[in-house]
Amino acid sequence: MIGNIKILMHQGKQYIPDVTTTEVPGIFRGRPEISTEPVDSIALVDLCPTDAIRLNPVQIDLGKCVFCGECAFAFPEKIKFTLDYKIATNQRESLIVKEGEYNNIILNPDLIREEIAKYFSGSLKLRQVSAGGDNSCELELNACGNVNFDMGRFGIEFVASPRHADGIVITGPITENMAEPLQICYDAIPHPKIIILAGTDAISGGIFAGSPALNRSFLNNHKIDLYVPGNPIHPLTFINGVLELIRKRKG
Amino acid sequence: MSDYIAIKNNETILLESIPVLRYEDFLSFNTSLLSNEANHCVHYFGYPLPDKLKLICCIANDEENTILISSSEIKVELNSLPSFSAQHLAFHIFEREIHENFGVAYTDHPWLKPVRYAFDRADRNSTIGQYPFYQINSEELHEVGVGPIHAGVIEPGHFRFICNGEQILHLEIQLGYQHRGIENLFVRKKKLLQRNILAESIAGDTVAGHTTAFVNLWESLCGYTADDDLQYARTLALELERIAIHTGDLSAICTDIAYQLGSSVFGRLRTPVINFFQVWCGNRMAKGLIRAGKNHFHFSGELADQLRKLFDDFEPDYQEMWNEIKELPSALARLEKTGVVTHEQAVSIGAVGMTAKTAGIKRDIRASHPHDLYRQFNHQPIVKHHGDVYSRTQIRNEEILQSIDYIREMIKNPPDVHINRPPLSPPKPDSFTLSLTEGWRGEICHCAITNGNGELLHYKIKDPSMHNWLALALAVRNNEISDFPICNKSFDLSYCGHDL
Numbered sequence: 001m002i003g004n005i006k007i008l009m010h011q012g013k014q015y016i017p018d019v020t021t022t023e024v025p026g027i028f029r030g031r032p033e034i035s036t037e038p039v040d041s042i043a044l045v046d047l048c049p050t051d052a053i054r055l056n057p058v059q060i061d062l063g064k065c066v067f068c069g070e071c072a073f074a075f076p077e078k079i080k081f082t083l084d085y086k087i088a089t090n091q092r093e094s095l096i097v098k099e100g101e102y103n104n105i106i107l108n109p110d111l112i113r114e115e116i117a118k119y120f121s122g123s124l125k126l127r128q129v130s131a132g133g134d135n136s137c138e139l140e141l142n143a144c145g146n147v148n149f150d151m152g153r154f155g156i157e158f159v160a161s162p163r164h165a166d167g168i169v170i171t172g173p174i175t176e177n178m179a180e181p182l183q184i185c186y187d188a189i190p191h192p193k194i195i196i197l198a199g200t201d202a203i204s205g206g207i208f209a210g211s212p213a214l215n216r217s218f219l220n221n222h223k224i225d226l227y228v229p230g231n232p233i234h235p236l237t238f239i240n241g242v243l244e245l246i247r248k249r250k251g
Numbered sequence: 252m253s254d255y256i257a258i259k260n261n262e263t264i265l266l267e268s269i270p271v272l273r274y275e276d277f278l279s280f281n282t283s284l285l286s287n288e289a290n291h292c293v294h295y296f297g298y299p300l301p302d303k304l305k306l307i308c309c310i311a312n313d314e315e316n317t318i319l320i321s322s323s324e325i326k327v328e329l330n331s332l333p334s335f336s337a338q339h340l341a342f343h344i345f346e347r348e349i350h351e352n353f354g355v356a357y358t359d360h361p362w363l364k365p366v367r368y369a370f371d372r373a374d375r376n377s378t379i380g381q382y383p384f385y386q387i388n389s390e391e392l393h394e395v396g397v398g399p400i401h402a403g404v405i406e407p408g409h410f411r412f413i414c415n416g417e418q419i420l421h422l423e424i425q426l427g428y429q430h431r432g433i434e435n436l437f438v439r440k441k442k443l444l445q446r447n448i449l450a451e452s453i454a455g456d457t458v459a460g461h462t463t464a465f466v467n468l469w470e471s472l473c474g475y476t477a478d479d480d481l482q483y484a485r486t487l488a489l490e491l492e493r494i495a496i497h498t499g500d501l502s503a504i505c506t507d508i509a510y511q512l513g514s515s516v517f518g519r520l521r522t523p524v525i526n527f528f529q530v531w532c533g534n535r536m537a538k539g540l541i542r543a544g545k546n547h548f549h550f551s552g553e554l555a556d557q558l559r560k561l562f563d564d565f566e567p568d569y570q571e572m573w574n575e576i577k578e579l580p581s582a583l584a585r586l587e588k589t590g591v592v593t594h595e596q597a598v599s600i601g602a603v604g605m606t607a608k609t610a611g612i613k614r615d616i617r618a619s620h621p622h623d624l625y626r627q628f629n630h631q632p633i634v635k636h637h638g639d640v641y642s643r644t645q646i647r648n649e650e651i652l653q654s655i656d657y658i659r660e661m662i663k664n665p666p667d668v669h670i671n672r673p674p675l676s677p678p679k680p681d682s683f684t685l686s687l688t689e690g691w692r693g694e695i696c697h698c699a700i701t702n703g704n705g706e707l708l709h710y711k712i713k714d715p716s717m718h719n720w721l722a723l724a725l726a727v728r729n730n731e732i733s734d735f736p737i738c739n740k741s742f743d744l745s746y747c748g749h750d751l
């Protein structure tokens with residue numbers, strides 16, 4: 001017992017006091033900025049492993065980007081990845097970053113459903129389904145609840161049963177073999193319910209896009225409430241995205 | 252002519268230099284090799300030729316540091332082959348895969364069931380919802396089905412228990428839910444960067460392990476020798492990954508025995524280690540760090556100082572927590588003698604990694620088939636003998652401390668960055684390469700075969716989980732079903748690494 005108390009004392013405070021303003025250490029690859037510098041655009045497009053870069057104007061789709069950073073190494077004067085981890089949004093088009101536009105990626109409050117603000121702003125229980133996820137996004141979702149990020153302080157938690165959940169968090173490119181279990185799990189969640197896509201694989205298929213082993217038809221039939229890009233997602237991206245989703249709509 | 256060709260780890264050979272045996276000789280040669288405990292099967296797979304199926308078997312000899320490669324060509328229509336598995340169970344998963352993918356029917360395979368319901372399987376009518384579970388007809392026994400979706404934030408897989416009251420008599424594990432067709436994508440995606448990123452995505456908790464296997468294989472195929480700074484970065488990443496995941500697993504083991512202090516402290520101790528990956532390469536899982544023929548993220552003296560400081564802070568807190576748990580009766584009561592894998596079981600199923608090392612088998616690629624800086628390490632694998640959950644907890648502790656020692660030694664002299672590296676040549680035509688690494692879970696094996704134009708013809712991946720899932724099924728027999736979560740966590744096997 002005394003040993004346990006000593007350990008507690010030695011740990012001190014481990015939580016991040018303000019997850020909305022804290023800075024990430026090191027050289028994180030967050031929201032990219034694309035300058036208007038002219039470059040060999042054909043080479044730039046050809047370089048991207050997931051066809052996330054398009055032209056006229058030059059743009060990166062963060063829903064497809066696997067954040068390998070190769071474009072920024074090849075064309076440092078054109079593309080720079082910033083430390084900005086707030087890249088979640090509820091509008092698919094907002095994930096497309098265009099040259100010369102240096103705006104933050106934000107949620108559109110008009111697209112947040114009324115019941116999300118009404119029922120979930122103080123408490124949100126989520127069921128996670130990994131549908132071909134490689135376990136990196138799953139590790140980061142678990143990290144959201146650890147003593148450092150401590151998402152539980154906002155009433156946001158993962159629960160064991162869809163019956164207890166207010167929504168579903170999907171990771172992975174959605175395999176054919178997980179298509180049915182995913183649908184069953186979603187159907188088991190009571191209304192109203194939300195859908196969050198966590199990670200580039202879930203948003204577009206990522207590096208697996210076009211694989212014959214996938215079945216992404218679930219996404220055609222449902223409205224997505226939040227897109228959280230990343231490979232894997234950063235816990236701060238996820239927490240800030242979800243907080244915006246449940247808090248941003250007024251009235 | 253010899254029955255086999257002996258190669259070293261990461262050696263490229265001409266495909267035609269692999270002897271082709273009659274199937275009967277192929278079978279007796281490879282199964283008899285396993286009667287020596289120094290030999291184990293690192294890969295056995297098939298790939299289609301125009302009118303037949305080519306089988307390639309790779310047996311590693313851990314004492315002579317060689318891998319013995321042999322092959323056979325069979326007609327699939329023959330449909331009645333004796334199995335390797337009837338002689339030695341270690342081949343069971345590989346023959347099940349050959350059966351599933353190509354329709355080869357074995358006459359005497361003990362457990363010829365689907366592996367992962369791959370999209371390109373031979374029998375498209377068989378689907379994942381119809382898996383033929385082992386059945387019982389008893390009024391006393393009952394079945395418990397768990398999954399594919401589990402209570403925690405983890406990957407999917409189905410566990411079917413047959414229980415007598417609270418006691419587990421039998422567990423059958425059905426996987427395949429995570430199948431993304433990744434081996435096929437290796438061939439279809441033509442850019443090296445795409446393949447490099449695919450390797451990072453085989454198992455996102457083993458980025459350094461699988462990506463090092465891929466880049467070492469690819470560089471060998473291209474006849475490229477990695478500079479010492481590339482080898483240094485890969486070795487360092489492998490050991491850092493081991494520390495990070497082992498620490499996270501200690502946290503999860505504490506969670507599963509409801510010891511919250513251990514769970515929180517080990518959980519937060521993992522954070523600075525994975526954050527260091529982010530400081531080094533911009534990604535907490537080390538994605539982007541390891542690239543064939545190059546490295547964007549030089550490990551500078553400044554990073555070495557930061558890492559030294561990190562361990563100075565890490566070690567006292569870590570040690571204090573470990574000392575507490577290792578003497579805590581309520582924790583030990585849950586860990587000791589739970590989920591035992593015996594030495595005989597581990598040998599018979601061809602276990603690798605922590606599962607093998609905790610059952611008295613000294614099997615570690617870093618010692619037996621060293622690559623990169625491990626050639627200079629004289630690595631001594633940590634071996635435990637009880638094969639229980641506590642052994643698998645202890646080995647994590649000892650491997651963490653061993654890896655910290657290795658890293659402290661390595662960061663005394665970080666190598667200078669090489670500039671003007673030569674570009675990679677195209678891969679050699681008609682070749683075969685095999686690459687082994689010791690990821691934190693255990694042995695990873697990648698194999699590649701090129702065609703006459705030097706294009707990738709076939710890519711095969713083996714995560715250590717392929718061997719070890721059966722160990723979990725055996726370990727829980729006669730345990731209480733309430734101990735299943737802690738047993739499962741103590742192995743921490745990969746679903747996506749298995750399903751590919």
